[in-house]
Amino acid sequence: MKILKNFSLILLTMFSTNLWAQNQVNMSGGFTDVGAEIYDLHMLILWICVAIGAIVFGIMFYSMMFHTKSRGHKPADFHESTSVEIIWTVIPFLILIGMAVPATSTLLEIYDNDNAEIDILVTGYQWKWKYEYLEGDSQNIEFYSNLSTPQSEIYNTTEKNENYLLEVDEPVVIPVNTKVRFLITANDVIHSWWVPEIGVKKDAIPGFINETWSKVNEEGIYRGQCTELCGAYHGFMPIEVHVVSQEEYALWKQAKQSQGD
Amino acid sequence: MSDHAPSATSLSRWLYTTNHKDIGSMYLWFSLSMFILGGAFAMVIRAELFQPGMQLIDPNFYNQMTTLHGLVMIFGAIMPAFVGLANWLIPIMIGAPDMALPRMNNWSFWILPPAFLMLASTLFMEGGAPAFGWTAYAPLSTTYAPPSVTFFIFAVHILGVSSIMGSINIIATIMNMRAPGMTYMKMPMFVWTWLITAFLLVAVMPVLAGAVTMMLMDIHFNTSFFSAAGGGDPVLYQHIFWFFGHPEVYIIILPAFGVISEIIPTFSRKTLFGYSSMVYATASIAFMSFIVWAHHMYTVGMPVAGELFFMYATMLIAVPTGVKVFNWVSTMWRGALTFETPMLFAIGFLILFTIGGFSGLMLSIAPADFQYHDTYFVVAHFHYVMVAGAVFSITAAVYYWLPKMCGRMYNETMGKVxxxxxxxxxxxxxxxxxxxxxxxxxxxxxxxxxxFADFNMMSSIGAFIYGMSQLLFMYNVIATVIAGKPVEENKTWEGASGLEWTIPTPAPYHTFEVPPDLTKEKIHATA
Structure with a gap:
């Protein structure tokens, strides 16, 4: 009966605009310049696909409406045309070149890991993350970051809070408007470190150190998850990034370092 | 059953048969049963995902379900279905009396059921079934795997042997047993796509066997192919796996292209548009499938040059795939369309496969893929091409050729529903x-x-609806085989062409014992 109730609920919501307003249906625009570029690229290709789809499906539906036996349409006899084949090979090729140009420039930017002001070593474990701020000579800050959602919420005995499965006991903190380089590796199996809104995803692989970077333009809390199947609790090792002002970051660092002593 | 056919109820007939129609039917029934099993796994997955929170199963069992769902659907349902269709149809499409290697044919089918029995039995082993995804990325699938992984490896080996034998048989049949006058460029598209698919299979199944053998060595013989601690490389596994895995997805979709290229012309009452360009497009897709594998691995940290190469190569595949879609639409253009069940599924294929192609193009763009990779966007993409692509085309093929196979007509209304x-x-x-x-x-x-709760609930409800409709399909097929309305005409469909429609209905146990002479016939597009 519960399923039936849910089903009618779904049917109702499906046709109300509410569902679309409450639920994110698209990639987030991103709070970094690279994220914004990725978003634009994604939308560009999406619209090209929509346009091609409209033409192809339009022709097909026209044919399905009017070129039917029930309307007494007599089948035509053509079955070959070299010139048409050449046209629809060349035009898509040109469109692809048009896509490849912005894609290449965005990719090169993502791979530009130079001149970072802060280096953070991120290590994936079954099933938590460890963060280590690489400071050169001075004492490194390092800590583990575990899921903080209580088991009772996961097993449905208490009500779920709004950050269900996306909250940790100790978030990684970085300053705003600063290029931060993440060096990503793993201790056991392969994991993947993904925070959608700051435009970063890179696999954490034992024996390798991958690099990626982010420069976040806006203070706030950004949440992500592990995106490579890493065992039973793959769905339970989230990432929480707090982007704060330079002053707050300095204070946080000080507090952290004195904690370590 | 017609003359010479042994009794349908005797076990030895099915165990010892070397008849391509018997073996084809066994493949198809086997595939249907695996489709139901894999579907049941999917239902468990969607039931757990119906609401946030853990309700029905524990996370480890959930991973076993996704792993087995993938393996059973790909290796148990889709591939055997196409091999079954190939067995049934290739000889009667090219005017051959049987497959070239009938005894091996029997063997390639009969090693399949034990392999899947073994795979399914892992569910009852200590530590549970494989829970590392069908892609089995090391070291999760080696150092950190449950003991049942050894059985998984052995099952994959057997499946590989079966596929390789099946493909060698198909290649040998097509190359040597075509009737006089059935030149390569007169072969039906289904035969062409299978010829190319068979070459892909022979090329990449040994690669998969190599990958899982290296896993076996790492697990039991202390090697370190994929273990960084011993000087190995976990990414190496992914390169080897996807060198198999990417051609594998074309192995799944190319025969589907073949089926659609038979059905759309029939119900458009027109010849397939651009036959030769279809052949070349298929061949170029097959070739390119070997040089795009690392687009599954954009986030592993490849150098930027590698990233760019795989991105450009992947984008290029859109060109021949586009040609195929345009050709199908042109075949429908100014035809005299009717919408029987096979045609409905073919049109469904055309629309949904194209959507899957679009999301595939989006995924090929490396910088954007950093956001798509390993999300539900990918899940949506490959189900558009695997389910709406491969499964819809198999369903279309079954409805289309079932009257020829069993001499009975399916229930059209039920088919449309x-x-x-x-x-x-x-x-x-x-x-x-x-x-x-x-x-x-x-x-x-x-x-x-x-x-994500609302959309997941919607997804689960859709999955239950889709699952139910497959039970309807199963019922329709079984009811047809047992008690469908008998059909007599050689040609079930008004617009159909091809040798399979020149033999009596139902197809006799032995066909084309004397090869037809096609040297003066006008067949297919190049005539």
């Missing part, structure tokens, strides 16, 4: 998965954040 429920259920299931993927939901998670 089957189509509409499948089409609607499929889209309710998988279209919202694009949204949750873009919004940030990773794949292969047993539980999810609250913001």
């Amino acid at each position: 089957n189509f509409w429920i499948s089409f609607v259920g499929f889209n309710i299931t998988f279209f919202p998965q694009h949204f949750v993927g873009l919004a940030g939901m990773p794949r292969r998670v047993p539980d999810y954040a609250l913001q």
Whole structure:
């Protein structure tokens, strides 16, 4: 009966605009310049696909409406045309070149890991993350970051809070408007470190150190998850990034370092 | 059953048979049973994902379900279905009396059921079934795997042997047993696509066997192929796996292209548009499938040059694939269309496969893929091409050739209902998965954040609808075989062409004992 109730609920919501307003249906625009570029690229290709789809499906539906036996349409006899084949090979090729140009420039930017002001070593474990701020000579800050959602919420005995499965006991903190380089590796199996809104995803692989970077333009809390199947609790090792002002970051660092002593 | 056919109820007939029609039928029934099993796994997955929170199963069992769902559907349902169709149809399409290597044919089928029995038995072993995804990335599948992984490896070996033998048989049949006058460029598209697919299979199944053998060595013989601690490389596994895995997805979709290229002309009452360009497009897709594998691995940290190469190569595949879609639409253009069940499924294929192609093009763009990779966007993409692509085309093929196979007509109304429920259920299931993927939901998670709840519930409801419609399909097929309305005409469909429609209905146990002379016949597009 519960399923039936849910089903009618779904049917109702499906046709109300509410569902679309409450639920994110698209990639987030991103709070970094690279994220914004990725978003634009994604939308560009999406619209090209929509346009091609409209033409192809339009022709097909026209044919399905009017070129039917029930309307007494007599089948035509053509079955070959070299010139048409050449046209629809060349035009898509040109469109692809048009896509490849912005894609290449965005990719090169993502791979530009130079001149970072802060280096953070991120290590994936079954099933938590460890963060280590690489400071050169001075004492490194390092800590583990575990899921903080209580088991009772996961097993449905208490009500779920709004950050269900996306909250940790100790978030990684970085300053705003600063290029931060993440060096990503793993201790056991392969994991993947993904925070959608700051435009970063890179696999954490034992024996390798991958690099990626982010420069976040806006203070706030950004949440992500592990995106490579890493065992039973793959769905339970989230990432929480707090982007704060330079002053707050300095204070946080000080507090952290004195904690370590 | 017609003359010379041994009794259908004797076990030895099925065990010892070397008849291509018997073996084809066994492949198809086997595939149907695996489709139901793999579907049951999918239902468990969708039931758990119906709401946030863990309700029915534990996370480890959830991973076993996704792993087995993938393996059973790919290796148990889709591939055997196409091999079954190949066995049934290739000889009667090219005017051959049987497959070239009939005894090996028997063997390639009969090693399949034990392999899947072994795979399914892992569910009852200590530590449970493989829980590392069908892609089996090391070291999760080696150092950190449950003991049942050894059985998984052995099952994959057997499946590989079966596929390789099946493909060698198909290549040998097509190359040597065509009737006089059946030149390569007169072969039906289904035969062409299978010839190319068989070459792909022979090329890449040994690669998969190599990958899982290296896993076996790492697990039991202390090697370190994929273990960084011993000087190995976990990424090496992914390169080897996807060097098999990417051609594998074309192995699954090319025969589907062949089926669609038979059905659309029939119900458009027109010859297939651009036959030779279809052949060249298929061949170039097959060739390119070997040089794009690392687009599954954009986030592993490849050098930027490698990233660019694989991105450009992958984007290029859109060209020949586009040619195929344009050719099918042109075949329909100014035809005299009717919409029987096979045609409905073929049109469903055309629309939904094209959508899957579009999301594939989006995924090929490396910088954007950094956001799509390993999310539900990918899950949506490959179900558009695997389910609406491969499974829809298999369903279309079964409805299309079933009257020829068993001499009985299926229930058309039930077929149409089957189509509409499948089409609607499929889209309710998988279209919202694009949204949750873009919004940030990773794949292969047993539980999810609250913001994904509505679309996941919708997805689950769609999955249950789609699942039900497959039971309807099964019922329709079984009811037809047992008690469908008998059909007599050689040619079931008004617009059909091809040698398979020149033999009596139902197809006699032995056909083309004397090869037909086609040297003066006008057949297919190049005539």
